[in-house]
Amino acid sequence: MKPAFSVLFLTTLIGAGQGLFLALVTGQFYWVIGAEAVRESGAFYAGGAALALAFLALGLLASFFHLARPMRGWRAIARWRTSWLSREVILLPAVMGLVLVYGLLHLVDPRTVLVTFSNGKSLDLPLAAGFVGAGATVLLFVCTGMIYACIKFIREWAGVWTVVNFTLMGLASGFTLAAAYAAVTGSALRGFFVASALVLTLVALAGRAYTFRRHARLGAPSTLRSAIGVHHGAIRQVTQGFIGGSFNTEEFSSPGSPGLRRRLVPAVLAAGFAAPAALLALGWQGPDAALYAAFAVQYLGLLGERWLFFAQGNHVQNLYYQRAA
Amino acid sequence: MADKQLALVIDLNVCVGCHACVTSCKEWNTSGEAGPLADFNPYGADPKGVFFNRVQTYEVGTYPDTETVHFPKSCLHCEEPPCVPVCPTGASYKRAEDGIVLVDYDKCIGCKYCSWACPYGAREFDPHQGVMKKCTLCVDRIYDQSLPEERRKPACVLACPPGARLFGDIKDPDSEVSVAIREHGGYQLMPEWGTRPANHYLPRRRTRMHIHPDELVRADNPLKKEGELPRPDLSDPSLDDVTTW
Amino acid sequence: MTGDAAAADGGGRTEVKTTTCYMCACRCGIRVHLRDGEVRYIEGNPEHPLNKGVICAKGASGIMKQYSPARLTRPLKRKEGAERGAGEFEAIGWDEAFAILEERLARIRQTDPRRFALFTGRDQMQALTGLFAKQFGTPNYAAHGGFCSVNMAAGLIYTIGGSFWEFGGPDLERARLFVMIGTAEDHHSNPMKMALGAFKRQGGRFIAINPVRTGYAAIADEWVPIRPGTDGALLLALIHEIVELGLFDRDFLIDYTNAPDLVNVAEGGDSEGLFVRTDAPVEEGCFEPQNKLWWDRRADRAVPARAQDAEPRLMGAYALADGTAVKPAFQLLKERVKDYTPEWAEGITGIPAATIRRLAHEMGVTARDQHIELPIAWTDCWGRDHESVRGNPVAFHAMRGLAAHSNGFHAIRALGILMTLLGTIDRPGGFRHRAPFPRPIPPCAKPPKGPEGVRPGEPLAGMLLGWPADPDDLFVDDAGAPVRLDKGFSWEYPLSVHGLMHNAITNAWRGDPYPIDTLMLFMANMAWNSTMNTVEVRKMLTDRDEDGEYKIPFLVVADAFHSETVAFADLVLPDTTYLERHDVMSMLDRPISEFDGPVDAVRVPVVPPTGECKPFQEVLIELASRLKLPGFVAADGGRKYRDYPDFIVNYETEPGSGIGFLAGWRGAGGEKFMKGEPNPRQWEMYARNNNHFHYELPRSYQYMRNWNQGYLQWARHHRLVRYAEPIQIHLYSEVLQKFRLAAQGRRKGKQPPEALRRRVETFFDPLPFYYPPLEWQAMDSGRYPLHAITQRPMAMYHSWDSQNAWLRQIHAHNYLFVHPSVGAAGGFGDGDWVWVESPWGRVRCMARFSEAVEPGTVWTWNAIGKASGAWGLAPEANESSNGFLLNHLIAEELPRLLDGGRVSNSDPVTGQAAWYDVRVRVVKAADDEPRETAPRFAPVPPPPGVRRFGARVRAYFAGGRGR
Numbered sequence A: 001m002k003p004a005f006s007v008l009f010l011t012t013l014i015g016a017g018q019g020l021f022l023a024l025v026t027g028q029f030y031w032v033i034g035a036e037a038v039r040e041s042g043a044f045y046a047g048g049a050a051l052a053l054a055f056l057a058l059g060l061l062a063s064f065f066h067l068a069r070p071m072r073g074w075r076a077i078a079r080w081r082t083s084w085l086s087r088e089v090i091l092l093p094a095v096m097g098l099v100l101v102y103g104l105l106h107l108v109d110p111r112t113v114l115v116t117f118s119n120g121k122s123l124d125l126p127l128a129a130g131f132v133g134a135g136a137t138v139l140l141f142v143c144t145g146m147i148y149a150c151i152k153f154i155r156e157w158a159g160v161w162t163v164v165n166f167t168l169m170g171l172a173s174g175f176t177l178a179a180a181y182a183a184v185t186g187s188a189l190r191g192f193f194v195a196s197a198l199v200l201t202l203v204a205l206a207g208r209a210y211t212f213r214r215h216a217r218l219g220a221p222s223t224l225r226s227a228i229g230v231h232h233g234a235i236r237q238v239t240q241g242f243i244g245g246s247f248n249t250e251e252f253s254s255p256g257s258p259g260l261r262r263r264l265v266p267a268v269l270a271a272g273f274a275a276p277a278a279l280l281a282l283g284w285q286g287p288d289a290a291l292y293a294a295f296a297v298q299y300l301g302l303l304g305e306r307w308l309f310f311a312q313g314n315h316v317q318n319l320y321y322q323r324a325a
Numbered sequence B: 001m002a003d004k005q006l007a008l009v010i011d012l013n014v015c016v017g018c019h020a021c022v023t024s025c026k027e028w029n030t031s032g033e034a035g036p037l038a039d040f041n042p043y044g045a046d047p048k049g050v051f052f053n054r055v056q057t058y059e060v061g062t063y064p065d066t067e068t069v070h071f072p073k074s075c076l077h078c079e080e081p082p083c084v085p086v087c088p089t090g091a092s093y094k095r096a097e098d099g100i101v102l103v104d105y106d107k108c109i110g111c112k113y114c115s116w117a118c119p120y121g122a123r124e125f126d127p128h129q130g131v132m133k134k135c136t137l138c139v140d141r142i143y144d145q146s147l148p149e150e151r152r153k154p155a156c157v158l159a160c161p162p163g164a165r166l167f168g169d170i171k172d173p174d175s176e177v178s179v180a181i182r183e184h185g186g187y188q189l190m191p192e193w194g195t196r197p198a199n200h201y202l203p204r205r206r207t208r209m210h211i212h213p214d215e216l217v218r219a220d221n222p223l224k225k226e227g228e229l230p231r232p233d234l235s236d237p238s239l240d241d242v243t244t245w
Numbered sequence C: 001m002t003g004d005a006a007a008a009d010g011g012g013r014t015e016v017k018t019t020t021c022y023m024c025a026c027r028c029g030i031r032v033h034l035r036d037g038e039v040r041y042i043e044g045n046p047e048h049p050l051n052k053g054v055i056c057a058k059g060a061s062g063i064m065k066q067y068s069p070a071r072l073t074r075p076l077k078r079k080e081g082a083e084r085g086a087g088e089f090e091a092i093g094w095d096e097a098f099a100i101l102e103e104r105l106a107r108i109r110q111t112d113p114r115r116f117a118l119f120t121g122r123d124q125m126q127a128l129t130g131l132f133a134k135q136f137g138t139p140n141y142a143a144h145g146g147f148c149s150v151n152m153a154a155g156l157i158y159t160i161g162g163s164f165w166e167f168g169g170p171d172l173e174r175a176r177l178f179v180m181i182g183t184a185e186d187h188h189s190n191p192m193k194m195a196l197g198a199f200k201r202q203g204g205r206f207i208a209i210n211p212v213r214t215g216y217a218a219i220a221d222e223w224v225p226i227r228p229g230t231d232g233a234l235l236l237a238l239i240h241e242i243v244e245l246g247l248f249d250r251d252f253l254i255d256y257t258n259a260p261d262l263v264n265v266a267e268g269g270d271s272e273g274l275f276v277r278t279d280a281p282v283e284e285g286c287f288e289p290q291n292k293l294w295w296d297r298r299a300d301r302a303v304p305a306r307a308q309d310a311e312p313r314l315m316g317a318y319a320l321a322d323g324t325a326v327k328p329a330f331q332l333l334k335e336r337v338k339d340y341t342p343e344w345a346e347g348i349t350g351i352p353a354a355t356i357r358r359l360a361h362e363m364g365v366t367a368r369d370q371h372i373e374l375p376i377a378w379t380d381c382w383g384r385d386h387e388s389v390r391g392n393p394v395a396f397h398a399m400r401g402l403a404a405h406s407n408g409f410h411a412i413r414a415l416g417i418l419m420t421l422l423g424t425i426d427r428p429g430g431f432r433h434r435a436p437f438p439r440p441i442p443p444c445a446k447p448p449k450g451p452e453g454v455r456p457g458e459p460l461a462g463m464l465l466g467w468p469a470d471p472d473d474l475f476v477d478d479a480g481a482p483v484r485l486d487k488g489f490s491w492e493y494p495l496s497v498h499g500l501m502h503n504a505i506t507n508a509w510r511g512d513p514y515p516i517d518t519l520m521l522f523m524a525n526m527a528w529n530s531t532m533n534t535v536e537v538r539k540m541l542t543d544r545d546e547d548g549e550y551k552i553p554f555l556v557v558a559d560a561f562h563s564e565t566v567a568f569a570d571l572v573l574p575d576t577t578y579l580e581r582h583d584v585m586s587m588l589d590r591p592i593s594e595f596d597g598p599v600d601a602v603r604v605p606v607v608p609p610t611g612e613c614k615p616f617q618e619v620l621i622e623l624a625s626r627l628k629l630p631g632f633v634a635a636d637g638g639r640k641y642r643d644y645p646d647f648i649v650n651y652e653t654e655p656g657s658g659i660g661f662l663a664g665w666r667g668a669g670g671e672k673f674m675k676g677e678p679n680p681r682q683w684e685m686y687a688r689n690n691n692h693f694h695y696e697l698p699r700s701y702q703y704m705r706n707w708n709q710g711y712l713q714w715a716r717h718h719r720l721v722r723y724a725e726p727i728q729i730h731l732y733s734e735v736l737q738k739f740r741l742a743a744q745g746r747r748k749g750k751q752p753p754e755a756l757r758r759r760v761e762t763f764f765d766p767l768p769f770y771y772p773p774l775e776w777q778a779m780d781s782g783r784y785p786l787h788a789i790t791q792r793p794m795a796m797y798h799s800w801d802s803q804n805a806w807l808r809q810i811h812a813h814n815y816l817f818v819h820p821s822v823g824a825a826g827g828f829g830d831g832d833w834v835w836v837e838s839p840w841g842r843v844r845c846m847a848r849f850s851e852a853v854e855p856g857t858v859w860t861w862n863a864i865g866k867a868s869g870a871w872g873l874a875p876e877a878n879e880s881s882n883g884f885l886l887n888h889l890i891a892e893e894l895p896r897l898l899d900g901g902r903v904s905n906s907d908p909v910t911g912q913a914a915w916y917d918v919r920v921r922v923v924k925a926a927d928d929e930p931r932e933t934a935p936r937f938a939p940v941p942p943p944p945g946v947r948r949f950g951a952r953v954r955a956y957f958a959g960g961r962g963r
């Protein structure tokens, strides 16, 4: 498949944004359940929410560049019953709204207690809002993943792994971002974020590495035999019927040689996962710069990962578009 | 499930790959409801264009037992069209009344998602108008009362010189298409995906001739008249000369 | 019938006009839908007999031809000082254009008419262009036939009095077995496809004999791959097998052919190889006197042919009373094919002997055992009544795969004989004639007999193209040298019945036989796809003599598009498109007749001319009037015809002949047909009848027309023919034997120059024989092991359609198709760049592997490659960067084998261009070579009036929206 840059940015940006938001909420919740954790200021969470919102907004913006008719974009909410794309289009703004609410609540009154627990800690209004937002965010991860996972004509995409990986990578980049944010603000949650980012990044690495290996072993989804309905061992396309090209030869064609794409895999795994993990480890007790670098490197790495995700997607329709003469 | 499903049935047994269906489709549709069908670099390098129907060529087997198969392909108007449910706007839809799968250009946002969900590569995006396009089964012709009955058919069907393209309702057992599918082993493309394409294809059929050796020598062989099939001379020896009983 | 367009987009003023398509030579009826005056949709006309409503890829792309940016829209004159070929022009008015032509042509006509040469390519109006040339008085006129398929015309017309091509065809409605040889697309594009589809659905058996399996061959029940140039061997072996087994139709041979006629075989006599004739007095005319002899098997002696209840022998050797040794013609055929066994043919054609035998058996047995009896009573020329018409349902079709070889004439003679042996001529399920065929063998038209036929200020004394019946009909001077520029009807190619257009430029450039002044090309892309040795020929067009004058002083090109040839013109005449002009498909030319009777047709304008385009028809009428050519001046000396439509209505072949260009609705009120005085309302009447006239013959006149008394008398009455004499099939060709006798110095009258005697003697064999194409003998075929051929793509017409935005997307450039083994040998892979090399040139192109090609053959689509800048295409367009032309590899001349002189690369009998004789080798292009075709030519700029299409998008929508 042809990697559409708008989509690369859309998915990576909102991934990080969603991850960051979930990091904030868990950070706050960690205080509730955690043993000797410190309590962060409302301003800290509000700031974080703003940052998350910024990423989500940039993602949304990028998505418009994917539409040939952006002005009609609103129509995309129509088919939420059947279309994951439609669902994503509904959820993304919803999540942004909830993030906004979360942030604002932290500013206006961070202290309205809803429930107080035995350990003396309490569930306050912002956290409650956070939980709702978190739920929506997780759903958003599912929608985004399902948009690709439900295309059964692209074996590399079809299946639950796409959803799992999209979520893991979003979380990883989001927590790394949170760690960097904590470093900037000198937050006490720094350690918690670094640690969980490190763990998530390694888990994401495992997930993605597995699917890369799986792709390499995938057989052809269909054969020329069933494509044209002639039952013979030796079938070759002589011509696709036109020389110049068409939508079907562009949208569905993978850039770069198979060789190049294979060589990119380790690079992507390094930049998107291994290197950030190392930098996170380094930045745990070490310099803040390591954490900033970790996020920068990871984000670029994930952009690359997303490019490969598309480039490696081989669509069944390509059976019909192999050769011109 | 609709009780009417219009479709094309393509007879690979007589398709000579002439592309008449390709350009007649383009000319009908470019100036019609579905148009225009834009062309890019029409007079430059690597011209590209929107066509609703393409004719491809495949070779089956190896020399000298090679079959050359001309293979026209347009939207198959699947009965379970995967391209429809994925469309976020509802621009892609399947008509209840006759099963034609269409795109509503006014709703389409050009996200191309439907094309990902078509295993047959039958959809063509038009960057010029920014909407997804595809075969309409000439919906703007086939119901046109101002046309004489026999011309109320898709442009490609009317054009096809050897008559390799049939059009009709595959749900009506007596229709030309249903009979053709039944009697000539009509099949669907990539049935494994469960899309249940409405368009069917008819396979190659071979006529052979079998000659019995007797047919090569026959009673009224003209060579006899020419004395070319000799009868032994009376004087040639025979058992009569040597046997006694 | 205007509703649909309106319904389609709910707007626009729409109307529907009918006319005749001309995206190719098939000439289908079309309905043109216009919206706000712009072409919206072109569909086949259901009420037209030819295409019955269907249309092809080209026809359906007519819109993009009409609105093509490559259209010439203004008359052009080569810029002062600009080099010819640079393509630099200034636009001029028609007045100036006509003035230039009038001045120049008038001078030539008064001095030496030969110095004006008019050659027309793939046009459809040879009757008018020919009339113009004849009245002008030049012998130097020909159309595409010579480089097209003249072998198919001559080979069959000299044998059965009709042919394939546009003259007749296979009756697939009734055939059970159909054998197609060497045909990719042909002229009857749509009718052939329609018939083939129906034939297959009826369960008929279809066999394709072709080195390549594409198009029609793709749907064949059996594909028989054959080595190019060897069909003669195959056909002779099939004849061998059919004769050996007695699978021929003896009654047909006896009644309708010269098979039983006795031939003088007395060694060495002046009449050796001629038929023995009784001295019964016979009427002279262009028909065969029926004064030959048979050997009667009961009386066992020679009797006058067809004597009361005589039954002839087809075989045996006999002696006449005076001792003359004689044999029936059939016996000579039998002896000829004796050694042409299937095993022998296998070695030459690459087809297994068993397959050849089986094919022969299938043909013979189908013809014999599946024969048809139509309950149609008819009477033959000898007054015998027949209760029914018999048909032996084996049909053949063949075209340039047979024709475009230097041994094509004899191969096609063999095919004619095979069809005859099976008894399939003008019979149901076999071969059927199309009016005005059959013609006498040979047809009556004859060229002038010598230089005296050409006189300043006078029309040519004879026909421009004709059908020599013996050496005395040749168009040569006393020394036996050619009178025509292209050397047509000379001893080099005596039966060049369509001329040799492919040598016109080379001969004019060399001044052999003489230099000319003005060369006018109409609808011929002679600087590109219709010329051999393209690279050199392009140089000849710009070559100058010692005192700096162009060797071809003045070149006029009449074209509708910015073709490669336009760049070389001194004067360019922009023609209209087929949608913008009046035109006729005339009985005087090649009409669109059906098997059941004559059909002719017209084109009527459906849109106004673009820019200053003027129909070439009008140009000729105007010029003829200005030059005061006989027939074009009124009694008062003024111009006789207002314009072309007026000319078509009022022109008569001779004053009062009642024969004109159109056969329908003649007579003052349109009550007559074929013959009758002019009818002022003829055009309307054609228009009202879907632009055609179709006369369906009575069923009893529809078959056996070579011998059908009713038909022949009808034809004579309507002046299709002068004599109602039977047209016996020439199994044995006495005509050819007469040339051979002359070459052997055994015949009085015209004698060949010494240098050519052996050539004529060799190739003028009264019976077909197989010889390897001449080019193979002129080269080291070991070094060039592969045969290179082209095929017509069904979606392109020659060079025309690269300017067509839709069609070029299907064939923007071409590949060389090769069997994978060729790649293995040449060390290249599928899609690689390769060099194709012949002894005469080399071309760089891309290779495409295919399993559907005979491994010793490589092929490509014809005329896809283009010269940079032509055809309204950007200089970097695929056509000129990746596309290639095989013509660069094909020589227009060969060393003359027998005496070392130079001859055209053509069939020695007919002068048919031998395109498909070329042999090549294919080698991988070096990796450091540019990934583009070679040779390439410097781009030519678009001339005034031709605007290159700048925009990136063309979103055509008739009536405006979308652009």
Ligand SMILES: Nc1nc2c(c(=O)[nH]1)N[C@H]1C(S)=C(S)[C@@H](COP(=O)(O)OP(=O)(O)OC[C@H]3O[C@@H](n4cnc5c(=O)[nH]c(N)nc54)[C@H](O)[C@@H]3O)O[C@H]1N2
Residues within 6 Å of the ligand: C120, C121, C122, C123, C144, C147, C148, C149, C522, C523, C524, C525, C526, C529, C530, C531, C558, C559, C560, C561, C562, C563, C564, C575, C576, C577, C578, C616, C790, C791, C797, C798, C799, C800, C862, C886, C887, C915
């Ligand atoms: N290698 C190879 N060469 C071949 C052949 C082959 O098979 N292989 N085929 C040969 C044969 S059979 C033929 S007939 C020739 C054909 O070759 P040509 O006779 O040259 O015919 P085209 O290339 O079709 O067109 C000639 C010109 O007609 C112009 N034209 C088109 N429409 C009109 C019109 O309405 N009016 C005017 N005035 N001009 C118009 C086109 O622009 C073009 O420049 O090619 C021959 N050349």
Ligand SMILES: Nc1nc2c(c(=O)[nH]1)N[C@H]1C(S)=C(S)[C@@H](COP(=O)(O)OP(=O)(O)OC[C@H]3O[C@@H](n4cnc5c(=O)[nH]c(N)nc54)[C@H](O)[C@@H]3O)O[C@H]1N2
Residues within 6 Å of the ligand: C024, C025, C122, C148, C149, C181, C182, C183, C184, C185, C186, C187, C189, C209, C210, C211, C212, C226, C227, C228, C229, C230, C231, C399, C400, C401, C402, C405, C789, C790, C791, C792, C793, C794, C795, C796, C797, C798, C859, C862, C916
């Ligand atoms: N679409 C389209 N239609 C056309 C034309 C066009 O340019 N485009 N041109 C028109 C013109 S001018 C003409 S003359 C006709 C020509 O009509 P065709 O004769 O059909 O034209 P070609 O493409 O020359 O086809 C030659 C065929 O013979 C095969 N062949 C080559 N050599 C041999 C051989 O030695 N033996 C055998 N058995 N086969 C051989 C080739 O593979 C090819 O299939 O088509 C006319 N119709």
Ligand code: SF4
Residues within 6 Å of the ligand: B014, B015, B016, B017, B018, B019, B020, B021, B022, B055, B070, B072, B159, B160, B161, B162, B163, B164, B165
């Ligand atoms: S028009 Fe008919 S024959 Fe020609 S390609 Fe299309 S389906 Fe095949």
Ligand code: SF4
Residues within 6 Å of the ligand: B074, B075, B076, B077, B078, B081, B082, B083, B084, B101, B117, B118, B119, B120, B121, B122, B123, B134, B195
């Ligand atoms: S062929 Fe493709 S576009 Fe057409 S209905 Fe089926 S899935 Fe949809």
Ligand code: SF4
Residues within 6 Å of the ligand: B086, B087, B088, B089, B090, B091, B092, B103, B107, B108, B109, B110, B111, B112, B113, B114, B115, B131, B132
């Ligand atoms: S491109 Fe148009 S039709 Fe296709 S899914 Fe998007 S909105 Fe629907």
Ligand code: SF4
Residues within 6 Å of the ligand: B024, B025, B026, B028, B029, B052, B053, B074, B134, B135, B136, B137, B138, B154, B155, B156, B157
């Ligand atoms: S049915 Fe109409 S739209 Fe579909 S391919 Fe045929 S002509 Fe084109």
Ligand code: SF4
Residues within 6 Å of the ligand: C021, C022, C023, C024, C025, C026, C027, C028, C051, C054, C055, C056, C057, C058, C059, C060, C189, C190
């Ligand atoms: S076959 Fe020739 S004449 Fe007929 S529609 Fe096609 S292009 Fe036109």
Ligand SMILES: [Mo]
Residues within 6 Å of the ligand: C122, C144, C147, C148, C149
């Ligand atoms: Mo031709």
